[in-house]
Amino acid sequence: MNERHDKIVIKRSWHKDVLIKNAKEVFSSAVPYTIFVLVILLWRFALGMKFSWVHVSPLSEPEFFYRSFYSAFTFATLGLLLYLSGFYKLLHDIVVKGFGLWGLYNFIKAVVWLFLMFLSYQYVVPALFSVLNTSATILYNFAQVVLYVLPPVGISLILVIIYILIKKHAK
Secondary structure (H helix, E strand, O other), rough: OOOOOOOOOOOOOOHHHHHHHHHHHHHHHHHHHHHHHHHHHHHHHHOOOOOOOOOOOOOOOOOOOHHHHHHHHHOOOOHHHHHHOOHHHHHHHHHHHHHOOOHHHHHHHHHHHHHHHHHHHHHHHHHHHHOOOOHHHHHHHHHHHHHHHHHHHHHHHHHHHHHHHHHHHHO
């Protein structure tokens, strides 16, 4: 008897792999910085410094020349929006079906893609990292307020966060 075994293949798109890899790199590089910031926070408390709002920026944007990140990010955001809106189909219908110009169609797509990557580099990614760093600043200052208002709770909270970050980073 010949049994056929079907394999279940899980396909992941290339852009998801690149984005996941880069997200892991960005956040893993932020772990030592976060631990350092929390230790400094404890040190400031131990020295008796008063509470003041502090801006922290543990996350930094990828370099412009890291093309695979921006291409994947554009593919998953702005490129997807253009695709879902029917832009490429309309462009294909006009340029290829209407005039039969495949070369012009591919050239326009390349120019549009470069423009979308530029928009991602210039506006979208900086805004995303600004939001992430602002969130980190708010969390840091929240921990600082808890530390100054309720020292035992604040110290316990910070030590637990450091333990969790070290434990995750060790894996």
